[in-house]
Amino acid sequence: MMETDILVIGAGPAGSTAAKHAAINGARVIVIDKKSEIGSPKRCAEGVSKEGLEKLGIEPSPRWVTKEATGVRMVSPNGTAVNLTEEKVNLPEAGYILERKIFDKHMAMEAGRAGAKIMVKTLATGMRREEDQVVVNTAHMDRELEIKAKIVIAADGPESRVGRWAGLKTALKPKNMESCAQFEMAGVDMAEPDCIEFHFGSVAPGGYAWIFPKGDDIANVGLGVLTTITDKSAYQHLLEFVESNPATQNAQPVELNIGGDPVGGLLKKMVADNVLVTGDAASMVNPLTGGGIISGMLGGRIAGQVAAQAVADGDYSHENLKIYEKLCEEELGESFQKYLKAKEYLLSLSDTELDTIAEAFKDSDFETINTKEMVRKLVKISPKALLKLGKLF
Structure with a gap:
């Protein structure tokens, strides 16, 4: 002993x-x-915020940082993209993609x-x-x-x-556990290769899909779903996403990861x-x-x-x-x-509602991207946002 x-x-x-x-x-x-x-x-998916590492007193190292992300690209079901990059806005939450x-x-x-x-x-x-x-x-x-x-x-x-x-x-x-599947892929052709990318709506019921760049043409491509609202596995949803997304149609997987995420x-x-x-x-x-x-x-x-x-x-x-x-x-x-409240609100939105919100956000000028400002704008667009989020922020 x-x-x-x-x-x-x-x-x-x-x-x-x-x-x-x-x-x-x-x-x-x-x-x-x-x-x-x-x-x-x-x-x-290997993403962390710069702010978080700073708070922990951890100095980023080129040994384990594969890519610095300078922006966020959010894509609605019909392909409308909201790009939030350092050139347009101050991104305190922008971060690094690690090699875990x-x-x-x-x-x-x-x-x-x-x-x-x-x-x-x-x-x-x-x-x-x-x-x-x-x-x-x-x-x-x-x-x-x-x-x-x-x-x-x-x-x-x-x-x-x-x-x-x-x-x-x-x-x-089950409603508190996302089922996740992810490929690490080569040959990914991202529209904004310095941005982390999120895809919302029925592409990933109960969650979202992501493309996190790792440098050159390499990226983590994955998604999380709630098994309570889909009959397909996370892996099946991932295959469909990879086939339909222009960035990944010609990419090849070199690693598959599957697991649960407590949310x-x-x-x-x-x-x-x-x-x-x-x-x-x-x-x-x-x-x-x-x-x-x-x-x-x-x-x-x-x-x-x-x-x-x-x-x-x-x-x-x-x-x-x-x-x-x-x-x-x-x-x-x-x-x-x-x-949690914000997640409940997102889950209540249809693909059409997500497209409408993306259209409204698409050409917005944000001084900074933070939760409060996003919610304020959402409240103007969506009555549901006022109902579910208005008192929170």
Whole structure:
């Protein structure tokens, strides 16, 4: 049996960030990941905001930034495009397209440099309480190994098994889980190769399709759908989108990624005795955009800090860990509630309504692109916007 103060299960960006900050704050930390290679396979469109990296104190590196996006192109069902580029507007949310296979390793290395011990090819298979600590059973390099910890940070992805072992409700309703499929493609011919591109409407029921450029003619091309409102799989919708979209008709896939994206807002309960859940495991995903890298890392940072303090206190109880939920609510939860309302509004729009809105936005001059300004303009165009969004922003 190995012993440690904090065991982090899952070495994605949220888990590695939690491990790094727990170690910085003086705790003994072990990180385990079931994969042989951290970061592979990716399950992500790989976009992050510059603002988010700045907030986390992370300096962008050419090793893991494949492309700087200088704008956003939003396309309605009939092909009407609204282009918002740095030339026209100030884009505080413009960001980078990452190479997740390198970025995730970079973050794990940062945790290692901070003092965390990293163990790959180590699968958590069960968990039990032992006095005031927990023992996690693992399969490590095909042999059984027990790890005893004062606190476990579950960063094991959507519908966390580890969270369930601790008695937390991590299972999600179908309406709160997007089913996603994505190709990485070569030969993509984008209209605006420096912009990230979003396609709305029946092309992706309950979600949207995206094309995120990665430099040259390479891009991530994917979509998310709600299985509650379509009979087709996300993969079938993706094939149709690729065939019909002028940018991708002649492109070739070199990688396929399929997975779930939790878009229902933060879990109500994210702590139990000796256990915190973070990242996708805690649904730390923007409900409107489906993006979860930055928000997961912000949650991971809080998890690491709270866990390290609890170790210093010698108190690993649910009561002492509850501050984590409060801090996450302040950092993420309040804004997520607004994004949930905005998502409900978007889901209520028909293709025709989306086309009308795109036409109205097409030639607009925005001083800056932010949520408040977008909503103000929407309210002028759409009575539904006033009804659903007017009081929010």
